[in-house]
Amino acid sequence: MALGMAPKNGEACGVCGGRTYVLERRxxxxxxxxxxxxxxxxxxxxxxxxxxxxxGVFSQKVGPRRYEVMEPCVCTRRRRRVSLFNEVGLPGVVSHAGFDNYRAFNEAQDRGRGVAMHFAHQYVKGGTDTKGGPAKGFILSGPVGTGKTHLLAATLAHLVLEVGVRARYVEISLLYATIRRGFQEGKSGGEIIGPLSDVEVLAIDELGKGRGSPFEMETLDELIARRYNAGRTTLFATNYSLEPEKKAPRAAAPPGYRTTEDARNAVREAELLRERVGERIYSRLCEMCTFVELPRDTPDRRRTRQEMDSPLHHAPGALRGAGR
Incomplete structure (x- = not known):
């Protein structure tokens, strides 16, 4: 983003809009x-x-006394928060993600934005809720391209830059790859998981993605168990359904015969997050998070944008030819 001039006459800066910081993709x-x-x-x-x-009162005899202390200036806190944000690890593609530019296509998406925004604006630094317990995170479930990462990014940006919270973002399959590379360099998985376990707020994207190997399941279980036991706040996004369990089994088909409905049920069961992460992790998610599920027919925003920008969409007779 191009540099601007300092605001005059109390007007908001044309570059940052008065936020005093700029977010950009590098x-x-x-x-x-x-x-x-x-x-x-x-x-x-x-x-x-x-x-x-x-x-302050240092003795009952003397009573209240006024004194001066040295504190960091607002500009120092701003630089610290900018530095914290640059350690979060958010993807460049969501550098400008905010609650105000999130487009909701249905009521569920609007609720998802509301849950994320309420969490961000009500969060108290230190990770406690109004009752003094661990602050409950949220998990967003829905098809690809429905803005789940956008909302994670908007939440973390607010927490870090406006509240001063130390946070991290990780895409789960990339974490697995990082740990595997670490093994080749002589590092243990704990060395990589450690900082993610201790950070105040962690956002885990693409939960349930992967091959489901013992290594992946053990890594995920250790990370979530550490955060759960420490009472730390964790946010999630997943493409898998949050439905609690499989549908009741239908009458068994004859051996060697697989109906279309059987095939559909098998696919549906594989799409449940509970099946992807196991009972132990799913149980903890129920306690750690507010669940928000977007309908399966929620539009893919990236695909919709591509189709709208396609020359075919604007070509004369495109709508007439589409039905042939």
Whole structure:
């Protein structure tokens, strides 16, 4: 994004819109930087800290006394949060994802945005809810291209840049690949999982993806178990259904015979997240997260955009020819 001029007469900056930071894509990563309008700080004059007056009671005899302490300036906190955001690991393709530019095609998507936005705006740094317990995350389920990663990115961006939360994003199959490469370099899986276990908020994308090998299942189980036991908040997105269990079995077909309905049921069972991650992990997800499932007929936004931009869509007679 091009650099802009500092705002004048109290007007919002045309580059950052008043946020004081800019989000942009750098290679395959989403990155942040301090906006040009906020590079020079009028509060501390570039010192990075300010004196703040406080009041406290050090003895009952003396009573309240006022004193000054040195605190980081708002510009220092801004730079720290920008640095934290650049460690999250969000994909570059969602660098500009926000709640305001998420397009909902149906009521379920609108609810998904509402759940994510409420979580982000109500989250208290430290990971506790209003009752003092672990803050409950959410899991978004739906077909590909329905904006699940968009909402994860919007949530993490708000938590990191507006609240100052340390967070990470990981796509599960890439995590498996990273651990395998680590084995070749003499690293243990725990060395890679450790930082993901300890971070305050973790977003795991594409949950359930993979071959379901013992290595993958053990890795996923260890990561979720560590976070569950530590009471840390975790967000998820998956292409697999959140339905709790298989449908009741139909009457068995004769040996050697497989009906169309049998085949459909087998596919449907494979699409359940519970089948992909196992009972232990699924049970913990039920306690850790609010479930949001998007209908199977929710439009693929990427595909819809491509079809709308296609020359065939705009060609004369395209609609007439489509029905032939």
């Amino acid at each position: 290679g395959d990563q989403a990155q942040a930087r301090v906006c040009v309008c906020s590079e020079s700080c009028s509060v501390c004059g570039g010192r990075g800290h300010v004196l703040v007056e406080r009041e």
